[in-house]
Amino acid sequence: MVTEASLSTRIMREDGEITPRSARISYFPLVVKSGSGSKLEDVDGKQYIDFLASAAVLNTGHAHPKVVQAIVEQAQELIHYTSGYASHEHQVKLAQELARITPGDFKKRVAFGLSGSDANDGMIKVARAYTGRSKIVSFIQAYHGSTYGSISLSALSLNMRRKIGPLLPDIYHIPYPDCYRCPLGHCQESCSMECLGQLKMAFEHYLPPEEVAAVFMEPIAGDAGIVVPPKKYVQELYNLCQKHGILFVSEEVQQGFGRTGKWFGIEHFDVVPDAIVMAKAIASGMPLSAIVAREEIANFLEAPAHLFTMGGNPISCRAALATIDVIEEEQLVERSAELGQYVRERFEKLQEKYPIIGDVRGLGLSIGVDLVADPVTKERAKDAAAKICYRCWQKGLVLIFLAGCVLRVQPPLVISKEELDQGIAIIEETIKEYLNGEIPDDVLQVVKGW
Ligand SMILES: Cc1ncc(COP(=O)(O)O)c(C=O)c1O
Structure with missing residues (x-):
């Protein structure tokens, strides 16, 4: 959780007073400062792996030289x-x-x-x-x-x-x-x-x-x-x-x-x-x-x-x-295809362990991980997606969800396999915490999502 004293908190508060509500979809109070490759840093010096790539903008990564x-x-x-x-x-x-x-x-x-x-x-x-x-x-x-x-x-x-x-x-x-x-x-x-x-x-x-x-x-x-x-x-x-x-x-x-x-x-x-x-x-x-x-x-x-x-x-x-x-x-098109296949396989393995993952789909590094309350009815697990994305952010992974329950995995195409593994490990750890009821409901006050 961002502490009151942090620069992020102050900027978010001021932002909330001047930016119209129509202009931001609320996920977590991230105040970005700098980026390099697949890494982001916020104004308080906290580091993140970026699985969002500024909404599929930074295919070549942050600040490619x-x-x-x-x-x-x-x-x-x-x-x-x-x-x-x-x-x-x-x-x-x-x-x-x-x-x-x-x-x-x-x-x-x-x-x-x-x-x-x-x-x-x-x-x-x-x-x-x-x-x-x-x-x-x-x-x-x-x-x-x-x-x-x-x-x-x-x-x-x-x-x-x-x-x-x-x-x-x-x-x-x-x-x-x-x-x-x-x-x-x-x-x-x-x-x-x-x-x-x-x-x-x-x-x-x-x-x-x-x-x-x-x-x-x-x-x-x-x-x-x-x-x-x-x-x-x-x-x-x-x-x-x-x-x-x-x-x-x-x-x-x-x-x-x-x-x-x-x-x-x-x-x-x-x-x-x-x-x-x-x-x-x-x-x-x-x-x-x-x-x-x-x-x-x-x-x-x-x-x-x-x-x-x-x-x-x-x-x-x-x-x-x-x-x-x-x-x-840097053959990023080929890299996207290769790494995408790898990431989908990693999530498919997680799907075998966690029935909350109803579907894993995508092409290249455009991947959706669909969270469901029940794999048979496919009811969208909205609170789960919200809590998981928030907790991932707390742990240093920028990840959002779409359509109420689909984790959006679209990192920069320059991301390394190690960074992908780190990000996926954070997601797995967070899913476990969610299933153990360790992510509090008050998170839902902040996360609104699409
Ligand atoms: C498929 C698609 N079309 C259009 C847009 C709008 O693009 P922009 O925000 O650059 O106007 C977006 C943005 O999210 C998009 O995802």
């Missing part, structure tokens, strides 16, 4: 000049690099912004304009961001949608194919992809497919609890889109840039999307987003339909170029 060097060099040369009126070399080079590393053997164009939210907004605009259609399909429990467009795409939290309407019209949400907690009550044996059937039924009865501009899908539903869809589902959905002239947009803000053991998550499914929306990890913590789309789509609107004064900031672009170099030089 090559990224830092690129940022410093660029800051000394030019901090910013708006790409709304001028070009700069690094933005052009980065756009070419993003076109190179994204799937699709066709001509692409790249539009830059600052956040995942604005990239999703831009993609809605361009999809509507290009297709001449207004309707958009996205998924229940998806989080796509905090601007009006991206909130309208999202369907995860009533707090995001309450009191602010009207949202964007013509956005339809369908169930994500969640094979552990099938929203339609099926198990693998009885599954004939009724979830996709719901979209087909919608196309027959109330959602004219020729009026649908795009489907936005995360290749793993991140904030829904790291849910991996069946390959067959993604392929059939893609084919359905092709059949009806609907754009398939892979929303990779959280899952892109090596996180899943491929450059982009959609590559696991052998489909080539019309567009990829990315942000978070692309500049290792500098604000940057990008829409990478087929040329004819991305180039459809006229200026100034989608530009930002600060979009494509030179420091962010240099950081992104350095990020790509680091990922390639």
Whole structure:
């Protein structure tokens, strides 16, 4: 527990008096100061292993020396000049690099912004304009961001949608194919992809497919609890889109840039999307987003339909170029796949010992550990997740949960096996403490979570 005298306590108290409630999801009173690789330090000098990586932003780790060097060099040369009126070399080079590393053997164009939210907004605009259609399909429990467009795409939290309407019209949400907690009550044996059937039924009865501009899908539903869809589902959905002239947009803000053991998550499914929306990890913590789309789509609107004064900031672009170099030089995509496999196996072993672990899933180092009150009913163990994450934080592991009960294991891709082992050991120790009733209920006053 943070003591009253600590700097963290004072800053958290002042923070609580000045920051609006809407701006932070409460897990634990962490006041960060510095970071290196997979380690974080708070303002009181306490060290942590970081299993959150700033919400899947720091794939290259905290303060990777090559990224830092690129940022410093660029800051000394030019901090910013708006790409709304001028070009700069690094933005052009980065756009070419993003076109190179994204799937699709066709001509692409790249539009830059600052956040995942604005990239999703831009993609809605361009999809509507290009297709001449207004309707958009996205998924229940998806989080796509905090601007009006991206909130309208999202369907995860009533707090995001309450009191602010009207949202964007013509956005339809369908169930994500969640094979552990099938929203339609099926198990693998009885599954004939009724979830996709719901979209087909919608196309027959109330959602004219020729009026649908795009489907936005995360290749793993991140904030829904790291849910991996069946390959067959993604392929059939893609084919359905092709059949009806609907754009398939892979929303990779959280899952892109090596996180899943491929450059982009959609590559696991052998489909080539019309567009990829990315942000978070692309500049290792500098604000940057990008829409990478087929040329004819991305180039459809006229200026100034989608530009930002600060979009494509030179420091962010240099950081992104350095990020790509680091990922390639240190083979972080392969490393993510390898370490992800290792971590999943470690948690599967724990699952045999602790029935509170209902499911272990993920791709690469994007892993969800689903805690259940009962392995048969799969009732979400919300208090357990809250108490375990809080106690892990006390023990020096930054870990949060999603969807009420899913431990989010998304460390930097540079993390060492030893650090992973240390983190997993803390989680096991904490599960035992939880099961022995050693974590007090008052923790639940602090931890709110998603
Ligand atoms: C899948 C996904 N899309 C979009 C966003 C929004 O990105 P940003 O917070 O950079 O606007 C997030 C952020 O958590 C995300 O996880």
